[in-house]
Amino acid sequence: MTVASYFVSVVVPLADDADILEPFVDELLGVLREGWQNYEVVLVDDASSDGTRERVARLLERHECLRYLRLSKRFGTEVAMVAGLDGVIGDVAVVLQPESDPPKLLGRFVEAARKSGGVVFGVRTTPSEQSWLYRALRRRFSRLSRRMIDPDLPENVTLYMAFTRQALNAIGQFKDKSRALRIFGALVGFSREIVSYEPVPRRTPVRLKSVRQGLELGVSLIVTNSTQPLRLVTLLGLTASTLNLAYLMYVFAIALFKPHVAEGWITLSASISGMFLFLFLILSVLCEYIGRLLEETRDRPLYFVAEERNSSVLVADATRRNVVHESA
Amino acid sequence: MNSPPGRADLDCVVVGGGVFGCFLALQLAREHSLSVCVLEREGALLRRASYNNQARVHNGYHYPRSILTGLRSRVNSRRFLSEFAECVDTTFAKYYAVARTRSNVTAAQFEQFCARIGAPLSKPEPHVQRWFNEALIERVWRTEEWAFDSDALAGRMAKDLAARDVPVHFQHEALRLKPTTGARRLELEVRRLADGSSYSLAADHVFNATYSDLNGLLSRSSVPKLALKQEVTEIALVETPPELERVGVTVMCGPFFSFMPFPPRKLHSLSHVRYTPHRSWRDREAEFDNHAFFSGLNEPSYCEQMIRDSARYMPAIASFRQRDSLIELKTVLPQSEHDDSRPILFHRHTELPGLISVLGGKVDNIYDIERELSTLRDPQSAP
Numbered sequence: 040m041t042v043a044s045y046f047v048s049v050v051v052p053l054a055d056d057a058d059i060l061e062p063f064v065d066e067l068l069g070v071l072r073e074g075w076q077n078y079e080v081v082l083v084d085d086a087s088s089d090g091t092r093e094r095v096a097r098l099l100e101r102h103e104c105l106r107y108l109r110l111s112k113r114f115g116t117e118v119a120m121v122a123g124l125d126g127v128i129g130d131v132a133v134v135l136q137p138e139s140d141p142p143k144l145l146g147r148f149v150e151a152a153r154k155s156g157g158v159v160f161g162v163r164t165t166p167s168e169q170s171w172l173y174r175a176l177r178r179r180f181s182r183l184s185r186r187m188i189d190p191d192l193p194e195n196v197t198l199y200m201a202f203t204r205q206a207l208n209a210i211g212q213f214k215d216k217s218r219a220l221r222i223f224g225a226l227v228g229f230s231r232e233i234v235s236y237e238p239v240p241r242r243t244p245v246r247l248k249s250v251r252q253g254l255e256l257g258v259s260l261i262v263t264n265s266t267q268p269l270r271l272v273t274l275l276g277l278t279a280s281t282l283n284l285a286y287l288m289y290v291f292a293i294a295l296f297k298p299h300v301a302e303g304w305i306t307l308s309a310s311i312s313g314m315f316l317f318l319f320l321i322l323s324v325l326c327e328y329i330g331r332l333l334e335e336t337r338d339r340p341l342y343f344v345a346e347e348r349n350s351s352v353l354v355a356d357a358t359r360r361n362v363v364h365e366s367a
Numbered sequence: 368m369n370s371p372p373g374r375a376d377l378d379c380v381v382v383g384g385g386v387f388g389c390f391l392a393l394q395l396a397r398e399h400s401l402s403v404c405v406l407e408r409e410g411a412l413l414r415r416a417s418y419n420n421q422a423r424v425h426n427g428y429h430y431p432r433s434i435l436t437g438l439r440s441r442v443n444s445r446r447f448l449s450e451f452a453e454c455v456d457t458t459f460a461k462y463y464a465v466a467r468t469r470s471n472v473t474a475a476q477f478e479q480f481c482a483r484i485g486a487p488l489s490k491p492e493p494h495v496q497r498w499f500n501e502a503l504i505e506r507v508w509r510t511e512e513w514a515f516d517s518d519a520l521a522g523r524m525a526k527d528l529a530a531r532d533v534p535v536h537f538q539h540e541a542l543r544l545k546p547t548t549g550a551r552r553l554e555l556e557v558r559r560l561a562d563g564s565s566y567s568l569a570a571d572h573v574f575n576a577t578y579s580d581l582n583g584l585l586s587r588s589s590v591p592k593l594a595l596k597q598e599v600t601e602i603a604l605v606e607t608p609p610e611l612e613r614v615g616v617t618v619m620c621g622p623f624f625s626f627m628p629f630p631p632r633k634l635h636s637l638s639h640v641r642y643t644p645h646r647s648w649r650d651r652e653a654e655f656d657n658h659a660f661f662s663g664l665n666e667p668s669y670c671e672q673m674i675r676d677s678a679r680y681m682p683a684i685a686s687f688r689q690r691d692s693l694i695e696l697k698t699v700l701p702q703s704e705h706d707d708s709r710p711i712l713f714h715r716h717t718e719l720p721g722l723i724s725v726l727g728g729k730v731d732n733i734y735d736i737e738r739e740l741s742t743l744r745d746p747q748s749a750p
Contacts, residue, residue: 046671129675212502
């Protein structure tokens with residue numbers, strides 16, 4: 040492969056990764072130097088407290104084309120990645136995690152992004168080394184999010200991803216508080232490619248992720264990105280009000296056709312079922328409105344333009360002359 | 368030892384024919400009626416850092432975090448403009464903008480600062496507003512800031528020095544200084560670069576105005592080095608699209624960029640806070656000679672990076688075409704790295720009485736030296 044002229048940016052989130060930082064950066068820069076003339080590496084430090092900062096300072100003295108951003112507190116991997124992506128200048132930007140993603144696949148990600156013109160998702164081919172509970176919940180979440188957010192979301196996507204400048208600019212317009220690169224990457228809609236690979240842990244044993252935090256993240260992702268749970272509540276409310284309506288009719292039928300009814304039963308039953316009927320109806324309508332509100336307040340762009348072309352024949356009829364024969 | 372080209376015995380010798388050296392020599396000859404000569408290693412005046420910079424005549428805007436620097440800058444720039452009118456390009460429109468994120472100053476703070484130092488800000492024309500990416504730029508103002516033409520300035524300095532009979536010896540390098548017991552306090556050994564021959568000068572005062580070589584002369588003279596930081600910097604010279612030809616823009620105040628006309632080359636200079644400094648070192652920690660090290664460097668150009676990042680804020684920059692780059696050593700005082708203060712250094716070396724090191728960062732700062740010179744004869748009264 041000849042040394043390419045386009046610009047590649049690589050964003051690496053760091054969270055207490057001082058122990059694996061140096062070999063990782065050396066390997067990454069080795070791959071970049073071989074493949075591209077123009078590149079930059081942005082190390083985003085998610086407020087590490089293990090001396091990452093000092094180690095990076097030493098790396099900055101040794102290597103060119105390195106940039107370092109330090110976040111004020113721990114915001115999470117994906118926010119760190121977004122912070123880096125917001126400032127990159129490349130034609131293609133790649134994000135990867137130092138603890139598991141092999142830099143030697145960079146070429147495949149970049150090529151795939153240039154070919155598709157959109158987003159490239161890394162997909163792991165081997166099961167992750169997290170606990171069985173985490174993996175089970177993760178699988179469950181994948182299935183749910185495919186049903187509720189985007190049916191084409193690939194399974195086992197990792198945070199090894201590549202974006203073209205166009206896709207990146209689109210994602211940059213998402214102002215959501217909970218950043219989910221994988222989901223945004225799918226939602227912007229540009230053509231997508233998948234690169235399957237086998238993660239190579241740099242650290243043994245791997246750091247286990249907390250199940251509780253994973254659950255919280257999963258719930259928050261579904262709630263912010265999908266109105267389907269609310270829609271479910273709407274349906275429930277409508278069902279409940281239909282049942283109440285049926286019961287109300289039953290009470291009226293009893294009042295009309297049954298001679299001996301205990302005193303007060305009809306008024307009591309009618310008022311209760313009437314109230315619940317209205318209550319559930321109102322609830323259902325409210326749910327729909329809350330769903331709309333959610334979509335409006337997210338303030339996401341309505342659409343993204345992937346391409347624009349014009350006809351190359353500019354004058355519709357070259358034989359036409361700009362002459363009139365009558366004057367009105 | 369050869370004989371010197373002119374008088375061997377002088378009141379003052381100024382080492383370095385940059386803006387500060389020339390101005391010093393002029394002041395000494397004009398205001399203090401002292402005999403002076405200037406030694407310059409290059410073949411003409413103002414060839415190095417006085418030429419290889421953004422040519423900005425600061426008007427205060429640049430230092431929103433230091434009122435003093437801003438104010439001094441306002442006062443000095445007026446005077447510079449009136450005294451060197453023919454060397455300053457005032458015919459272009461200069462805009463300042465404040466970025467929305469990662470800026471050290473907000474639009475409101477910037478307006479407040481400019482009001483306090485009396486720097487004029489006005490609303491930009493609507494078509495100017497549209498040059499900027501609204502998502503990244505908070506506000507834009509039209510300002511008053513100019514660029515100097517270093518070729519014209521060099522010509523003016525040469526003329527003024529000749530009018531005062533101040534000799535300038537080109538391609539003469541100050542080697543080392545030592546104290547003497549004769550009528551003059553100092554003896555300066557000078558080498559002619561043309562033939563390698565050397566001679567010595569006797570003087571009461573030697574001004575070391577050699578910018579990035581300040582510590583070179585000091586260490587050759589066995590005087591302790593000053594705490595200075597050297598930066599290899601790159602300012603790209605670019606061709607702009609026609610609509611930006613008479614325009615300069617500076618985005619404040621963080622990892623952003625600035626471009627403005629560069630009069631001597633009829634191009635624009637482009638600098639970027641992230642990409643302009645290439646590498647740096649502290650003189651006290653460095654074992655090598657700055658100039659020897661610098662001339663051995665083969666620095667790559669980061670112009671493409673500068674254009675790409677700047678174009679995010681101002682898309683028209685994407686069509687800038689690089690024509691050249693000015694790569695130069697920039698010398699800074701470590702204390703002014705973390706704030707916006709840009710003091711000049713006027714240091715009397717107690718180890719070698721009569722030797723004074725002068726370091727300035729901005730051309731219009733030259734007027735801050737005047738008061739220091741008035742206490743020259745009586746160093747005890749110096750502040």
